[in-house]
Amino acid sequence: MAQPGRDDELVLLPLGGAGEIGMNFNAYGYGPADEREWIVVDCGVLFGREGLTPGIDLIMPDIRYLAEQRENVRAIVLTHAHEDHIGAVAHLWPQLRCPVYATPFTARLLEDKIEEAGLSEKLRVKIVPLGGKLKLGPFAVEFVSITHSILEPNALAIRTPLGVVVHTGDWKIDPDPLLGDVTDISALTKLGDEGALALVCDSTNALLQGSSGSEANVRKSLTELIGTLKGRVAVTSFASNVARLDTIARAAREHGREVALVGRAMHRITNAARETGYLKGFPNLLDEAEAAQLPPNRILYLCTGSQGETRAALARVASGDHPNVKLGAGDAVIFSSRIIPGNELSIFELQNKLAALGVEVLTEQDHFVHVSGHPARDELAQMYRWVRPQIAVPVHGELRHMTAHARLALSLQVPQAVVVQNGQMLRLAPGRAEIIDEVPSGRLYMDGRVLVEEGKGHARGRRALAFAGMIAITVALDSKGRVAGEPAVLLEGIPDPIHAPVREAVEGALRHHRSKRGDDEVLREAVRRAARRAASDAWGKKPVTRVEIMWV
């Protein structure tokens, strides 16, 4: 490895994920301040929430700062295939146009997204073998196998002339992950021996005591549980957890049940796993229609929709809308999943619908049917013992997680722990770690098919519409500026008893204008204020109110 130049610095710049669990996007920069070379680790999305960001499905980082110097961005390197790590590649890559590196399973899933976005001609994912190495400008990147809740999760050892950074990606310590490699403890320990500069580490479960638990234990427990059930069984789980799908399929076979996949993501993921060499012992599957012919105690459905997504398979089953899958009294649904915060009410609504059908609902709350893919505090402590970094940098978490993580790291005698937020540039070396700059950052919303800046406010504007509805008024003026005809007053989302007072207020403002002519801007504002005040007086809420003047 080359020697560092006099002005060379190593910096970390998170543009996503430092402050939220989602849209992970971390850039590492190396070189003098005015000519840094960059690599990007992960490029994910965050999912929108109806209450906070109505009409927004996907949220992703605003990467304009890197886009403006894209000739210096050497690569996007992906740690694993979860949406919050790869989901923004197809949307943001056109701003960077750099090579994208991933291991085979991750690459396979990403290729579908690239094709969907019509980018296949321009972007081919470069495949890195497990444990592989890359040279990217001043960065030497080594993939280190780790365990998580998906196939092929990787930590990255990022070597630079100023030191080595261990970027964990998402991880847990699972001594028996069932599919794929175990954690490469020897590689992590060697990095510690070598003298790691920084550990940039998953904070998701930094508030949880203990350990996350092993997939192998879930296999034992789920297999037993399925053995106790008599009617039809449906299990819903995160489709990307291939080891879990394998567990459920094996448990089904052990108890004489055939397996049918229900929901597109189940097919997509199992196909990708097979094509990249996994799931060799996976049982043959029935299709949904065949499965419906079997006696109830001979079938197990593996369904999408554990988060209560209204268009997913399980929600359609619960509503009685699914063409092939029907459940009723005597049947059971197992939620082999956790509740992602914010999805509580949708999930409970789904479970209530199932309960109304007479279906028994079995969840994490009552049975051991799920383990998390992220490290709880004992696992974090173990990682710090392996890597022994000079600097702890919590990422992948909200502030409450990151600050708890930093406190934990300091309690483990890591010399320095820095909580950094999106857009803050953290100098890792030389010298003591320090935030040295703040660059433009933020969120982009995928609104329908259009990518808009968070601040441009259409989602915020729509939230105002959701609260108090809208009044749209058009007033026609003739060529002499006289009011012509009756004004058009449209009210949307406003209770009926409020309509008459608003119309009367508009008429009143126009009468006043008729008797005492002013300019049309004055008229517009007078009408707007009269309508809004009338609504507020009658209703206690102020609708979004807009007035157009039309010249006829």
Add this chain to the structure above:
Amino acid sequence: MAQPGRDDELVLLPLGGAGEIGMNFNAYGYGPADEREWIVVDCGVLFGREGLTPGIDLIMPDIRYLAEQRENVRAIVLTHAHEDHIGAVAHLWPQLRCPVYATPFTARLLEDKIEEAGLSEKLRVKIVPLGGKLKLGPFAVEFVSITHSILEPNALAIRTPLGVVVHTGDWKIDPDPLLGDVTDISALTKLGDEGALALVCDSTNALLQGSSGSEANVRKSLTELIGTLKGRVAVTSFASNVARLDTIARAAREHGREVALVGRAMHRITNAARETGYLKGFPNLLDEAEAAQLPPNRILYLCTGSQGETRAALARVASGDHPNVKLGAGDAVIFSSRIIPGNELSIFELQNKLAALGVEVLTEQDHFVHVSGHPARDELAQMYRWVRPQIAVPVHGELRHMTAHARLALSLQVPQAVVVQNGQMLRLAPGRAEIIDEVPSGRLYMDGRVLVEEGKGHARGRRALAFAGMIAITVALDSKGRVAGEPAVLLEGIPDPIHAPVREAVEGALRHHRSKRGDDEVLREAVRRAARRAASDAWGKKPVTRVEIMWV
């Protein structure tokens, strides 16, 4: 007690709370089918959710069925003072105009609401002593003391010529509730000995194993925890849990801290408790401004806002907006509360803001700082052993809770368990319990100051606005039906790149009309469809689109 007549029936009609945790409203009817006399037990609200019911703060039951026969409604009897049991009285009483009965503390809190609603002249709450009895037409109602997370919780023994119903209200088994009476086990056991017909019972925690735990244990644990803290301490809790407030105040004093209440509900509840004879040993309080003068380790703030409510005290403190209370590094906030489902994201946002200030956040997740007020499964089993009813009727729960509760009751050898939903009339006697009718029911939304029916769709309409915004178009026609001037096209909540295609589509539709005149309804629909299609093509979403024709 009189003998039952030949056609007399005893029925239960839940109009709220059977299918949701909130807006509890249960009517008991007695008599022949065509002339039943009624009493109502509880009359509560449910809180709206921004995502599901935007702009709706309060939801309450549609009680038109009883309102139409209000001369037969003998009384509203209230079990305790939580909002989901008394919050709709002031809104719905004008439909019933019957006497309202409550114990002193409940009556005291309700009177504030009655005064706020301007009903003080018409409605005076009739006060029943603890353990008191009422004769209400064919019903003899006895108040039975029980424990819950508020002062003066009561079960009701409702005696009729056809048998006695035990209506639990909200309850838990707390052997040491700190304030107020313990559960009147002897009364409950006697009801069992007497031969209880039905137990109509709280289902909130029917999915939880074990027991809820005692306030006395929380007192021990909270007192210890507060003793370990060095800086300012703020504790947030449900203001209505007076025993908890007392615990926190005593813990503060034990560790040399003065107490200041922050937030209106804290003052309102402690005043009501004092005025009805509770909190005699409660320490003197400082006001917020005085408290700010003390050293950090001498002060404890007792704050509203545990659910992340944006206008409550703690949210204002976290945003740095509170005039008197400032927290920072070295200080701690204890959430002595649980997360009410649906509030997760608001609470986490609040905790993230506190973490950003350097404040340590301590919650139920890490420390024993809260117990539930509702019975877990062991407590439910104990209640069934005391009362030994012929019929179990789960109420106060979503379907998933009620069905689990019914299964539990059957497993405890209760002969019959019936899951009943709002609007279903359940005959309890004579004969086997059976749903005999379904009456009009539903939800009313308090939208601003206007009470609207759920089905009337303004909240639903606003949800559509929130998803895809609105296009409001006005086209002027002259007396000959010719298009006059330029159309007014207002777009709200729609990204900028969509505006031009929509305007062009409107122009196109009008050009077509100019060249080939039709009637104005045809024009209106043509313009509407053109605008909507253009938005959908460019954006992938279909805005709410309305067109007005204006004659000039």
